[in-house]
Amino acid sequence: MHAKPAESAVQRMTAAARRPAAAARRLAARWGDSPRALDALTALSCFALMGLDLPGLAAADNSLNGPLAALVLALGAGTLLLRRRAPWASYLTALLFIGWLHELTLIQFALYSMGRYRGRRAAVLGTLGYIGYAYLLFNLPGWPVHKADTVSAFLGLVVPIGVLAAAVGMAAYRHDLVRELDSRRAEAAALQAVQQERTAVARDVHDFVGRELTLLTVRSEVLALRARGKAYEKDFDELAETARRAHLVLNDIIVARGERATTPGVDGLPALAEESARAGSPVRLTVDDRARSLSPLRQAAVYRVVQECLTNAAKHAHGQTVEVTVAADGTRLRIGVSNPLPPRGPLGRPPVSAGSGTASMSERVGSLGGTLTARRTDGAYEVVATLPLG
Structure with a gap:
């Protein structure tokens, strides 16, 4: 008799434990999408790493006490807030920190920022300037204290730090370019599909x-x-x-270039369904007789919407049964196409799609005074289009 209340209590505790995790994931997603938030997080990370050197800085010969050293490091890390627009600010500050505080943390973030947001040339110039500046400091009298370690410290620490940070930044810059190019290509494909439609x-x-x-x-x-x-x-x-x-x-x-067959109408939907079934995606088709009274242009739009939806279903949900309903609803005709979504593939990622098919369908339906919506529901993908009957 008491098993059910205990189970409910456990479920409530589990749900309560999941809510903070979900809120944290949403917060991380929002931060991940905000460049300013990422810059602030980068500055805080740099300050935290430099903060590990606070005891040594306070005891060194630069006469900085603990609070003053923390303030100086915070100001230096704060220059990373400008790393997208002015990465040279953090770079010059990092060079100052090397000569004054013997601090190498900020220069890593600065060189990465130069490679990430200014490209290869700026990163290479910044790395060469940093290495030359550090080499000059290493050969000054009294800096560093142990002259015997100059060459090994320079080659084993200073050079790899600069080269690695700049290389990672240039790789990220290249990745950003590739991602931007893919985005532009997807936009161009969508615009081309709209133009073709x-x-x-x-x-x-x-x-x-x-x-x-x-x-x-x-x-x-x-x-x-x-x-x-x-x-x-x-x-x-x-x-x-x-x-x-x-x-x-x-x-x-409107100049018709070449010969082109007229787009089929509502009467062509059964043949379209049979073709989809032969390709491995069975279709349950329901067509209202009143749809046949539509004008040829609107019947062509119905055919195109169903054709595009069946193509998408074959691509993203192959083998799943597709429900196609064409029915009159008052003064409008409703075209509904839905199919279950299969479980995600072995990589856990959905299929890649530029969204050009949905854009072209929306363009055609909108040009005839209709509307089109495409959305994911619980385990299914549904496209609903409406067209005026009159």
């Missing part, structure tokens, strides 16, 4: 509207012939001429 929509407009304008022109000319000698003959002639001009303008604006 606009072209496809324009060609559909040319195919469908051009056909209707041709019929209107022919019909107007027939009516004009029948009205010869009557009062409204001139009106039919003007109507035929207006239709011809509209068709010419349409041809001038």
Whole structure:
């Protein structure tokens, strides 16, 4: 009788223990996305490492007591807050610390910042300047105290510190460039997909509207012939001429390059579902008969949305059953496509996607007065598009 309350108490304690961890993860994520927060964390880390030398600094010949040494180190670490815009500030401060306090911690952060935010040339120049400056100090009378250790300390400590910090910074700079390039490529792919979809929509407009304008022109000319000698003959002639001009303008604006088959409509969805099933992703298709009363342009949009969703399902959820529903809802047509999301792969990462398919679908649906949303639900991915029925 008491097992259930005990279990509830354990669950409450577990949930209470998880909440701080979740809050910490959210805080870390926010900090990871904020450059200023990262700069502040870097400055604090540098100050903490330099703080390990506070007892030695207070006892050295530079006449700094503990609080004053802590203040000087804090000011030096604070220059790292400017490491993105002015990495030379921390670099020059680090050189001052080397000559005055014999402190090598700040120079590592400074050289890394120069390599990370100014690239290879600045990092190489900064490293050479640091090594030359340190070598000059090592050969001054009385610095360091043990002259016998000058060469070994210089080659074993000073040079590796500078080279390693600058090399890590240059590697991070290269990584940032590659990541930026990938982001630009993804944006370019999305824009290209949108542009291609606009072209496809324009060609559909040319195919469908051009056909209707041709019929209107022919019909107007027939009516004009029948009205010869009557009062409204001139009106039919003007109507035929207006239709011809509209068709010419349409041809001038939208130039169909090469031959292209007309996009299928709602009647093409069963064949699309069969093709998806043969590829390994079965489809449960439900189509409202009222969808067949849509204009050819809107039927083409329905076909394109379903086609793109089935392509995405085959790519990201291969083998899962896809639910496709095309139903009238009041004055609008609702296209719903959903599929379960498979468990993550062995690397634990979702498939890479630039999002160009969703962008192109949104462009086509939006151009016809509709809306489109794509989202992840509990264990599933769902795309919902709406189009006006009228």
